[in-house]
Amino acid sequence: MGWWHLGRWEVRMGEDGMVALAKGQWGQGVGTSKGTVGMDTHVPKAGNVLRTHVSPSLSVPPVAHMFCCPQGQSTEEGLRQVDTLVAQYHHGCLWWGLPWLPVLRLFHPRTTPWVPSADLGVPSPGEGLLLSNGQRWARHRRLLTPAFHGDVLRNYLGIFNQSTRAKWGAAAAAAGGGPVELEVLQPLSLLTLDTLQKCIFSHESHCQEQPSKYIQAILELSSLVVRRQLQPLLHPWWLYSLSSDGRRFARACATVHAFTADVVQRRRRALACLGHQAWLDGHRGRSMDFIDLLLLTKDENGHTLSDEDIAAEADTFMFEGHDTTASGLAWLFYNLASHPEHQERCRQEVQELLAGRDTADIEWEDLSQLPFTTMCIKESLRLHPPVTAVSRRCTEDIPLRDGRVIPKGVICLMSIYGTHHNPDLWPEPEVFNPLRFSPENSKGRSPSSFIPFSAGPRNCIGQSFAMAEMKVAVALTLSRFVLRRDNARPPPRRKPELILRAQDGLWLLLEPLVGVA
Numbered sequence: 036m037g038w039w040h041l042g043r044w045e046v047r048m049g050e051d052g053m054v055a056l057a058k059g060q061w062g063q064g065v066g067t068s069k070g071t072v073g074m075d076t077h078v079p080k081a082g083n084v085l086r087t088h089v090s091p092s093l094s095v096p097p098v099a100h101m102f103c104c105p106q107g108q109s110t111e112e113g114l115r116q117v118d119t120l121v122a123q124y125h126h127g128c129l130w131w132g133l134p135w136l137p138v139l140r141l142f143h144p145r146t147t148p149w150v151p152s153a154d155l156g157v158p159s160p161g162e163g164l165l166l167s168n169g170q171r172w173a174r175h176r177r178l179l180t181p182a183f184h185g186d187v188l189r190n191y192l193g194i195f196n197q198s199t200r201a202k203w204g205a206a207a208a209a210a211g212g213g214p215v216e217l218e219v220l221q222p223l224s225l226l227t228l229d230t231l232q233k234c235i236f237s238h239e240s241h242c243q244e245q246p247s248k249y250i251q252a253i254l255e256l257s258s259l260v261v262r263r264q265l266q267p268l269l270h271p272w273w274l275y276s277l278s279s280d281g282r283r284f285a286r287a288c289a290t291v292h293a294f295t296a297d298v299v300q301r302r303r304r305a306l307a308c309l310g311h312q313a314w315l316d317g318h319r320g321r322s323m324d325f326i327d328l329l330l331l332t333k334d335e336n337g338h339t340l341s342d343e344d345i346a347a348e349a350d351t352f353m354f355e356g357h358d359t360t361a362s363g364l365a366w367l368f369y370n371l372a373s374h375p376e377h378q379e380r381c382r383q384e385v386q387e388l389l390a391g392r393d394t395a396d397i398e399w400e401d402l403s404q405l406p407f408t409t410m411c412i413k414e415s416l417r418l419h420p421p422v423t424a425v426s427r428r429c430t431e432d433i434p435l436r437d438g439r440v441i442p443k444g445v446i447c448l449m450s451i452y453g454t455h456h457n458p459d460l461w462p463e464p465e466v467f468n469p470l471r472f473s474p475e476n477s478k479g480r481s482p483s484s485f486i487p488f489s490a491g492p493r494n495c496i497g498q499s500f501a502m503a504e505m506k507v508a509v510a511l512t513l514s515r516f517v518l519r520r521d522n523a524r525p526p527p528r529r530k531p532e533l534i535l536r537a538q539d540g541l542w543l544l545l546e547p548l549v550g551v552a
């Protein structure tokens with residue numbers, strides 16, 4: 036029998052091939068085995084102990100992979116490996132990042148603890164909601180939540196419509212009436228950046244038509260963050276800041292921060308100058324953007340957010356909201372192109388909704404009138420979740436529903452991809468079947484089986500915003516184009532980075548519908 040001493044708790048491998056993570060002191064020893072072990076939920080529980088089975092069939096995961104990308108390898112093969120683990124362990128398994136670094140990978144609502152602490156280890160350009168913790172996070176979450184209420188979001192529908200039209204108008208003009216072949220993820224990122232910049236700052240950068248320094252800086256930050264994740268040597272900030280990437284990161288941050296600080300300060304001065312009432316009167320008939328809302332918000336003691344806080348939150352929305360939504364849309368387009376029968380049913384739903392109208396805009400009330408399109412969006416987010424995993428370090432012992440405990444200090448990787456591909460929860464998980472989300476088929480399913488926006492107190496604050504934007508974008512796209520796969524290209528190889536991408540891009544053919552101007 037061999038075992039490891041891990042601070043206040045230990046890992047022990049017994050003669051029966053079992054491994055236990057336990058609290059308490061067991062003495063000294065030498066480790067005999069490293070590798071992937073599965074949490075076996077059928078073993079009898081022994082007090083405050085998490086028991087696991089050694090997996091003889093799985094090799095030791097390369098340390099570098101685990102260190103670089105908590106999902107495993109950030110490649111198609113890495114995701115297939117998750118499929119294999121899920122098929123074998125169903126609930127979760129234990130990985131060794133380093134010999135002293137156990138990481139629990141969890142794939143099932145029964146074992147997934149939605150703990151409120153965020154410890155992501157992901158560098159980001161500011162300390163907004165995503166990266167803050169404790170009381171600061173709780174206060175900000177309370178103050179920001181009303182900014183995502185339906186009464187506010189409905190005002191952004193005009194912007195979603197306008198940005199989508201700008202996107203496809205330019206694409207159709209460039210194609211001169213014929214089919215256009217496009218890598219869709221990159222233009223959809225520009226589309227979502229365009230809408231966010233309008234909704235957050237009321238700023239028209241026309242970034243879909245011409246280069247914008249600010250938008251370039253946001254895109255550069257996203258790619259630098261991914262590159263840094265893959266280079267453990269550059270994780271210490273002081274080393275990173277000396278590297279050429281670190282200097283580019285600092286320059287891009289300065290561009291983003293200068294833009295945001297300028298908008299916030301100008302608005303603050305205008306508010307101070309006009310006073311609250313005149314400011315509100317000035318907005319009558321025109322919607323407020325996020326900056327307005329954050330300037331006006333107050334906590335229960337009447338305290339407002341500082342300019343720095345507002346800027347950090349606005350930057351977080353830009354950073355967190357653009358690529359995620361673009362990935363969701365790009366894979367949705369891909370799935371609809373791969374399933375023409377579902378695509379046609381969505382198109383008919385949209386055409387019936389818009390028939391006999393003066394305007395071809397999708398309005399707030401329309402969003403609930405697109406049930407099949409909504410099912411397709413959900414099924415696409417299940418099959419291709421934009422965020423494939425979230426990680427948490429437990430800041431206290433976490434009791435699971437079945438009585439076992441995850442000891443404080445353990446890193447848990449909640450695998451959104453693994454949960455969505457778990458055959459226990461989703462029969463034939465690789466099949467794109469929107470009817471899984473019909474009201475009849477959804478009955479009795481745990482809400483924690485479908486978690487593209489995470490779950491628990493730290494779930495995505497922007498999920499209604501993202502769903503509304505995706506519905507408008509897909510409805511307007513289908514009312515104008517037929518989406519087709521280009522059969523000359525091989526199927527895309529998935530690439531889970533900060534968001535789910537495709538290794539060589541997601542290429543689709545957009546064919547203008549006959550008779551649509």
Ligand code: HEM
Binds near residue numbers: 165
């Ligand atoms: C399809 C689109 C989106 C997906 C799939 C998505 C997914 C997620 C996930 C999985 C988390 C949890 C991250 C973690 O805990 O590690 C998260 C958090 C967050 N998301 Fe989104 N997101 C999307 C769109 C948006 C949009 C449009 C915004 C803002 C306009 C946004 C703002 C945020 C923020 C601020 C957080 C941190 C919340 C907190 O910690 O309290 N997201 N998102």
